[in-house]
Amino acid sequence: MNIEELRQQLETLQRSHDELLRSLSTSNRAFRPSSATPDLQPTATRDDRHADVSNPVFADTSTLSDESDEEDESFFVQDELPSQSFDHEHLREHLKKHSWDEHGREILSAIFTDRGRLKEPHLFPMSPGPVSDRSHYSHFQVYDVGPDGTAELVEASGKENTMSKANEIWHSIKDIGADSTKSQRAVGRITIAREPSPILFGALHLTMNKTFDMNELFRCLVQPEASSAHMHRAFHEDMRHQKTFFFVFEYYTVIGEDCKPMQWQRADKDKGATDSHIPLTRCGAVVALALYDDKPRRIRNRGRRAKTQHGWVQNVWSPWQVLNLQCYPDWRATPDTFESGHRYLNGAEAFLHALLTEYKDARKRYEEIYKRITHLITPPLGFIFDAELRDQRLFEDKEFTWIRRYFYAHQTLGNVNDSIKSMIDSFEDTFTEEVWEGKSKTLWPLNEESPRNDHWKRRLRLLRLQFEHEMKELRILSRENQERRHEIESLQDHLFSGTSIQESRKSVELADITVQQGRNIKLLTIVNLFFMPLTFVTSVYGMTNMSTEPHYWMFGVTLATVCVPFFSLVGFLSTDLGYRIWMAKTKALWRWMRPKPSLNITNEPEFQPNLVNRTLSTDEGMQKRLGQGQGQAQTQTHNRPVSSSRPSHPNIQKLVQAIGEGNQGGISRLGTVVSNHEVRDEEASARVAEKEMGAGAYQG
Numbered sequence: 001m002n003i004e005e006l007r008q009q010l011e012t013l014q015r016s017h018d019e020l021l022r023s024l025s026t027s028n029r030a031f032r033p034s035s036a037t038p039d040l041q042p043t044a045t046r047d048d049r050h051a052d053v054s055n056p057v058f059a060d061t062s063t064l065s066d067e068s069d070e071e072d073e074s075f076f077v078q079d080e081l082p083s084q085s086f087d088h089e090h091l092r093e094h095l096k097k098h099s100w101d102e103h104g105r106e107i108l109s110a111i112f113t114d115r116g117r118l119k120e121p122h123l124f125p126m127s128p129g130p131v132s133d134r135s136h137y138s139h140f141q142v143y144d145v146g147p148d149g150t151a152e153l154v155e156a157s158g159k160e161n162t163m164s165k166a167n168e169i170w171h172s173i174k175d176i177g178a179d180s181t182k183s184q185r186a187v188g189r190i191t192i193a194r195e196p197s198p199i200l201f202g203a204l205h206l207t208m209n210k211t212f213d214m215n216e217l218f219r220c221l222v223q224p225e226a227s228s229a230h231m232h233r234a235f236h237e238d239m240r241h242q243k244t245f246f247f248v249f250e251y252y253t254v255i256g257e258d259c260k261p262m263q264w265q266r267a268d269k270d271k272g273a274t275d276s277h278i279p280l281t282r283c284g285a286v287v288a289l290a291l292y293d294d295k296p297r298r299i300r301n302r303g304r305r306a307k308t309q310h311g312w313v314q315n316v317w318s319p320w321q322v323l324n325l326q327c328y329p330d331w332r333a334t335p336d337t338f339e340s341g342h343r344y345l346n347g348a349e350a351f352l353h354a355l356l357t358e359y360k361d362a363r364k365r366y367e368e369i370y371k372r373i374t375h376l377i378t379p380p381l382g383f384i385f386d387a388e389l390r391d392q393r394l395f396e397d398k399e400f401t402w403i404r405r406y407f408y409a410h411q412t413l414g415n416v417n418d419s420i421k422s423m424i425d426s427f428e429d430t431f432t433e434e435v436w437e438g439k440s441k442t443l444w445p446l447n448e449e450s451p452r453n454d455h456w457k458r459r460l461r462l463l464r465l466q467f468e469h470e471m472k473e474l475r476i477l478s479r480e481n482q483e484r485r486h487e488i489e490s491l492q493d494h495l496f497s498g499t500s501i502q503e504s505r506k507s508v509e510l511a512d513i514t515v516q517q518g519r520n521i522k523l524l525t526i527v528n529l530f531f532m533p534l535t536f537v538t539s540v541y542g543m544t545n546m547s548t549e550p551h552y553w554m555f556g557v558t559l560a561t562v563c564v565p566f567f568s569l570v571g572f573l574s575t576d577l578g579y580r581i582w583m584a585k586t587k588a589l590w591r592w593m594r595p596k597p598s599l600n601i602t603n604e605p606e607f608q609p610n611l612v613n614r615t616l617s618t619d620e621g622m623q624k625r626l627g628q629g630q631g632q633a634q635t636q637t638h639n640r641p642v643s644s645s646r647p648s649h650p651n652i653q654k655l656v657q658a659i660g661e662g663n664q665g666g667i668s669r670l671g672t673v674v675s676n677h678e679v680r681d682e683e684a685s686a687r688v689a690e691k692e693m694g695a696g697a698y699q700g
Contacts, residue, residue, distance in 0.1 A: 072451070072452075072455075073147070073148060074452065075345055075451070075452045075455050075456075076147055076148060076149040076187070076343070076344075076345055076346070077147070077149075077187045077188065077317055077318070077319060077320070077345070077346050077347070078147050078187065079187060079292075079317075079318060079319045080177070080185045080186070080187060080319060081176060081177060081185070081186045081187055081188060081189060081292065081319040081320075081321070082176070082177070082292060082319070083175075083176050083177030083178060084175070084176045084177070084178075084207070084210075085174065085175045085176075085178045086174045086175070086206060086207060087174070088122075088123055090206060091123060091170075091202065091203055091206050092118060092123060094202070094205070094206045095108070095111065095118055095202050096118060098205070100215075101215050101218075101219070103215070103218045103219040103221075103222040103223070104205070104214075104215060104218050106222055106264045107198065107201050107218055107221070107222065107262075107264055108198050108201060108202055109198070109263065109264075110133065110198040110263075111198050111199060111202065123199055124164060124166040124167045124170055124199060125164040125166055125167070126163070126164055126167065127164055128162065128163065128164050128165070129164075131164065131166070133166075133197045133198065133199065134197060134260065135164070135165055135166035135169075135196075135197035135199065135200060136164070136165045136166075137195055137197075137259070138165060138166065138169060138193070138194065138195050138196045138197050138200055139193075139194040139195065139333075139335070140169040140172060140173065140191070140192065140193050140194070140196070140200075141153065141190075141191075141192040141335070141338070142154040142172045142173055142189070142190070142191050142192075143189065143190040143338050144186035144188075144189055145186060145187060145188035145189065145190065145344055145350065146184045146185070146186060146187065147184060147185075147187055148184075148343060149343030149344045149345060150341075150343050151190060151338045151339075151342075151344065151350075153339070154172045155172070166197060166199060166200060169196075169200055169203070170200070170203055173191060173203060173204065173207050174203070174207060176189060187319050187320075188319060188320045188321065188322070188344070188346075188347055188350060189320075189321045189322070190321075190322045190324075190338055190350055190354070191204075191208075191321070191322070191323050191324065192324045192326070192337075192338075192354075193323075193324065193325050193326065194326040194333055195262075195326070195327060195328070195329065196325075196327075201218075204323075204325075205218075208321075208323060210240075211240070211244070211290045211321055212240060212244050212246075212288055212290055212323060213238065213240045213241060213244070216241075217246065217286050217288065217323075217325065220246075220248040220284070220286060221248075221284050221286060221325065221327055222264050224250065224266065224282060225248070225250060226250055226418070226419070226422035227247075227248060227249050227250050227251070227419065227422040227423040227426050228247075228248050228422070228426055229247050229248075229426040229427070229429065229430040230245065230246050230247075230248070231245045231246075231247075231430045231443055232430075232442045232443055233245065233442075234299065234311035234312060234313050234442040235301050235310075235311035235442075236311075239312075240290075242296070242311065242312050242314070243290055243291050243292070243293065243296070243312075243314050244288060244289065244290045244291075245288070245289045245351070245443070246286055246287060246288035246289065247286070247287045247288075247355055247358070247426065248284065248285075248286055249284060249285040249286075249287075249358055249362060249423065250282070250284050250419065250422070251282075251283060251284075251362050251365065251366065251416075251419045251420075251423070252280050252281065252282055252283065252365070252366075252369065252412075252415065252416060252419065253280070253281060253283045253328050253329075253330050253332070253365040253368075253369070254278060254279065254280060254330060254365070254368055254369060254372060255267065255268070255279040255280065255281050255329050255330065256329060256330035256331045256332075257331075259329035259330055259331070260329060261281045261329045262327065262329075265281055265282055265283070265284075265327065265329075266281065266282040267279075267280070267281035267282065267329075268280055268281065275376075276376070276401060276404065276405045276408075277408070278369070278372045278373065278376065278412075280369070280412070281328070281329060283327055283328030283329070283330075283365075284327050284328075285324070285325060285326045285327065285328070285358055286323070286324070286325040287322070287323075287324050287351065287354045287355050287358055288322070288323045288324075288325075288351075289320060289321070289322055289347050289348065289350075289351035290320060290321045290322075290323075290347075291314035291315065291316070291318045291319070291320050291347055292318050292319040292320065292321075293314040293315045293318040294318075295315075296312035296313055296314050296315065297312070297313045297315070297447075298310055298311070298312060298313075299311050299312075299313055299441060299442070311442070313441070313442055313445060316346050316347070316348050316444040316445075316446070316456075317346055317452075318347070319347075320346065320347025320348075320350070320351075321347070322347060322350045322351050322354055324354050324358075326358075328365075330365070332361060332364050332365055332368070333361055334357050334360060334361055337353060337354065337357045338350070338353070345452075345455070345456055345459060346456070348444050349456075349459060349463070352463050352467075353463075356463070356466055356467060356470065359423070359427075359467070359470045359474070360470060362423060362474075363470065363473055363474055363477065366416055366419075366420065366474075366477055367477060369412070369416060370413075370416075370477065370480065370481060370484070373409045373412060373413060373484065374484060376405060376409055377405065377406060377409050377484075377487075377488055377491065379393055393491070393494075393495070394494065394495065394498035394499075395495075395498050395499055395502050396495060396499045402491075402495055403492070403495060406488050406491055406492045406495070409484075409488055410485055410488045410489070410492075413481045413482075413484055413485050413488075414485065416481055417478050417481050417482060420474050420475075420477065420478045420481075421478065423474065424471055424474055424475065427467065427471065428471070430443075431464075431467070436460050436461070436464050437457065438453065438456070438457055438460075526570075526574070529570050530567070530570075532566075533559075533562050533563040533566045533567070534559075534563065536562065537555070537558055537559050537562055537563070540558070541555055541558075
């Protein structure tokens with residue numbers, strides 16, 4: 001393929017892309033590209049893609065779905081959200097009498113372990129500022145969505161506020177539709193809870209338990225499982241499960257400054273960041289949607305092994321609630337998701353916006369982990385100019401600093417990739433083509449053609465583009481993590497090679513020292529050997545029973561006769577030639593002193609292989625083996641007549657004779673074996689006789 005063909009293909013793709021953008025802008029008048037909008041160009045880095053807000057495919061929600069002048073008010077949900085109201089006594093009784101499971105008790109353990117907490121007149125801290133339960137770090141956002149789709153922030157009090165943060169949150173979540181001064185009723189509510197304290201968890205359980213299965217949501221927060229989606233629930237037995245849909249996010253984040261993980265969250269014990277450690281914690285989030293459909297549509301389960309034969313499908317245009325629980329001790333959450341002035345058609349759209357924000361926040365947290373680990377393992381800029389830094393990275397120290405760091409970084413990135421994969425799989429397995437087109441039978445089906453449904457489908461297409469962009473970014477991040485893991489493996493190999501070479505050199509040095517020590521020991525041994533005969537002679541003449549007369553010539557003779565041979569022997573054996581001569585002479589002496597074995601001639605025949613005459617015909621050979629013909633009377637071996645011996649198997653021979661010679665089948669073969677044994681016995685007898693004759697002649 002030449003350059004001209006490539007250029008034509010590129011122009012064709014560009015025209016197709018422009019037509020797609022034109023169709024999207026025509027179908028949804030919310031986005032109107034100006035004539036000055038530049039063409040889409042490929043970008044090199046992730047930061048550039050984030051900064052490119054002019055890209056309509058990957059733009060922000062507010063840019064893509066800005067309200068149109070032709071948007072009909074009847075497109076939004078119009079039914080009123082059921083009202084409710086609670087007070088402190090309701091919360092106190094709920095905390096006392098509710099049948100809490102193990103996960104709920106674990107989240108609310110700070111309340112249950114303090115026995116006097118539920119007897120206090122005020123369950124929430126009353127004074128503003130820092131408090132012991134750290135509820136001043138909790139951040140709640142509550143929005144009421146009206147019939148026009150506008151999200152209005154619910155505030156507990158005005159500017160002159162003397163309540164604590166927890167008390168403010170309680171006043172914003174305890175009532176729905178109780179304020180009669182509002183001009184319009186709410187058709188939907190959005191509740192976002194970030195790092196709620198135990199008492200606020202209890203308040204959420206009270207206010208949301210009739211709508212959501214809060215025990216199920218608490219279990220998903222506490223249990224360390226992968227990210228998952230729970231969306232197709234039309235055939236559940238519990239009515240709350242039939243009308244609720246939720247996503248669970250499980251991933252990791254860097255602990256922020258002045259942040260503390262909850263007691264049920266897995267986190268590093270060392271919260272401080274060091275050169276070889278990043279303080280991480282496991283974090284989780286739940287995004288849930290509930291639809292209040294008074295008349296759900298009944299469907300039949302067509303599965304072959306389905307236990308529940310019928311289910312109930314909720315209408316997407318019903319009143320709704322969205323709950324977003326965020327449990328992560330950092331400051332990287334997006335606080336203004338629903339404050340952009342966007343109007344929400346229904347609860348599904350608000351749910352998807354909250355879900356999209358969670359994916360964006362997860363990506364931001366994982367990018368921070370990637371940057372921290374990259375800084376942890378990557379050499380500094382002065383690495384190529386500093387020999388000390390190179391030696392530190394090439395050779396391991398006694399504390400195994402670098403191998404620990406590489407192992408930690410490698411495993412952490414692997415866990416991050418597993419988490420990213422589960423998040424992507426949960427989304428793609430749930431939101432299939434049928435869901436985006438409104439053709440799913442259990443998840444937000446659109447059973448009729450109407451302008452409102454068509455408008456909702458166009459909104460879904462825009463949301464789908466943003467989700468696909470986030471999935472693409474997560475895949476890029478996963479690929480970068482994998483490339484970083486390969487780099488860590490390479491660094492580990494270099495470290496292992498350098499350390500191995502260093503250890504080999506140390507081993508060679510230790511071997512040289514050992515050889516030198518062996519030489520020193522050998523020298524000391526030789527010196528000691530020279531003093532051994534002198535010590536022996538002086539010990540003999542130092543005995544008390546020796547003569548006391550001064551005859552020194554006897555001492556000299558003894559010294560010469562003992563020391564001189566001993567010194568000569570030691571010097572002779574110290575050389576390799578002398579040692580070999582000594583061993584050869586010692587072996588020769590042992591052979592000379594060893595007694596000679598006596599020659600015992602026995603009359604037992606030696607085994608000789610049976611000679612077979614292959615010149616005979618088949619019949620002659622068979623007759624010879626059966627003892628017939630010439631071999632039956634007498635056998636000639638080595639020019640000496642030897643009488644035929646008695647058959648070695650007389651019983652079998654008689655059996656062959658009794659059957660007769662006419663049968664030439666298996667009995668003939670049996671006779672052949674018997675005859676063969678007889679021939680071997682005759683030949684063995686002949687050889688024994690020949691040996692006896694030879695021995696007699698030798699003795700004569």
